[in-house]
Amino acid sequence: MMMMPLRCLSELARRRPDRAVDAMRVGLRCLMSTCPLSKATDDSQRLYATSSCANVPEVALSEAPLSDMLVDSFGRFHNYLRISLTERCNLRCQYCMPAQGVQLTPNSELLSHDEIIRVAGLFVTSGVDKIRLTGGEPTIRKDIEDICLHLSGLKGLKTLAMTTNGLVLSKKLPRLKECGLNALNISLDTLVPAKFEFMTRRKGHSRVMESIDASIQLGFQSVKVNCVVMRGMNDDEICDFVEMTRDKPVNVRFIEFMPFDGNVWNVKKLVPYAEMMDKVVSANVLKV
Numbered sequence: 001m002m003m004m005p006l007r008c009l010s011e012l013a014r015r016r017p018d019r020a021v022d023a024m025r026v027g028l029r030c031l032m033s034t035c036p037l038s039k040a041t042d043d044s045q046r047l048y049a050t051s052s053c054a055n056v057p058e059v060a061l062s063e064a065p066l067s068d069m070l071v072d073s074f075g076r077f078h079n080y081l082r083i084s085l086t087e088r089c090n091l092r093c094q095y096c097m098p099a100q101g102v103q104l105t106p107n108s109e110l111l112s113h114d115e116i117i118r119v120a121g122l123f124v125t126s127g128v129d130k131i132r133l134t135g136g137e138p139t140i141r142k143d144i145e146d147i148c149l150h151l152s153g154l155k156g157l158k159t160l161a162m163t164t165n166g167l168v169l170s171k172k173l174p175r176l177k178e179c180g181l182n183a184l185n186i187s188l189d190t191l192v193p194a195k196f197e198f199m200t201r202r203k204g205h206s207r208v209m210e211s212i213d214a215s216i217q218l219g220f221q222s223v224k225v226n227c228v229v230m231r232g233m234n235d236d237e238i239c240d241f242v243e244m245t246r247d248k249p250v251n252v253r254f255i256e257f258m259p260f261d262g263n264v265w266n267v268k269k270l271v272p273y274a275e276m277m278d279k280v281v282s283a284n285v286l287k288v
């Protein structure tokens with residue numbers, strides 16, 4: 001799956017010479033030997049590191065093997081953690097979930113509030129400085145504000161972000177901001193209300209737009225709009241999304257339609273990155 005930020009095409013990885021690899025070793029030992037959550041943290045549905053990373057200083061590499069906790073086999077230091085708070089979602093987007101939903105994992109097997117904070121703390125003390133909360137839809141978790149409050153209090157964490165469909169976000173935003181949330185990715189695949197209802201099998205386009213406007217008004221340091229582009233569905237709106245950035249201080253990111261079991265993927269529906277960019281440039285809405 002490729003993402004194309006239009007106002008910021010890439011985020012450069014930062015070097016972290018101030019982080020000691022010893023901290024990673026200690027965190028890993030604690031996580032695997034003393035933390036009762038090791039089984040849960042192995043589940044990529046609930047907790048996983050992404051490829052946002054920085055190179056490890058040579059001196060650090062000489063002190064620890066490349067397999068140590070946050071250092072991958074290419075010697076890259078991963079400082080970005082994503083935590084899935086729930087499998088539940090209040091939309092049924094056609095490219096994402098069947099109309100009847102999916103079989104959910106029992107609550108007893110999901111990370112609890114205390115488990116999330118403890119595991120996140122281990123990663124932050126090991127060098128992670130950005131955490132993103134995802135789902136399902138994270139805003140439907142009842143303790144979302146409390147989770148944000150405790151995560152934002154972790155020493156060394158610089159960015160606490162969330163990816164959300166925005167359906168119930170606007171009402172929660174003031175409190176979430178008070179609790180330390182400072183970056184948002186809001187999913188929106190169409191600017192047409194009727195098409196939104198068809199694509200998500202739910203009403204709520206106006207509420208998502210309200211959430212985008214509220215996040216801007218509240219001064220979130222980063223507001224991004226994620227749009228999954230599908231041929232014959234919303235590829236005719238690409239330039240409309242770009243135009244939206246003239247009036248709103250948001251970054252629009254077009255995402256290629258990704259195949260996986262159950263979403264009726266078809267190569268004919270795929271709009272490649274290069275074609276998206278050509279369409280934007282030819283319409284003269286973006287100078288490159």
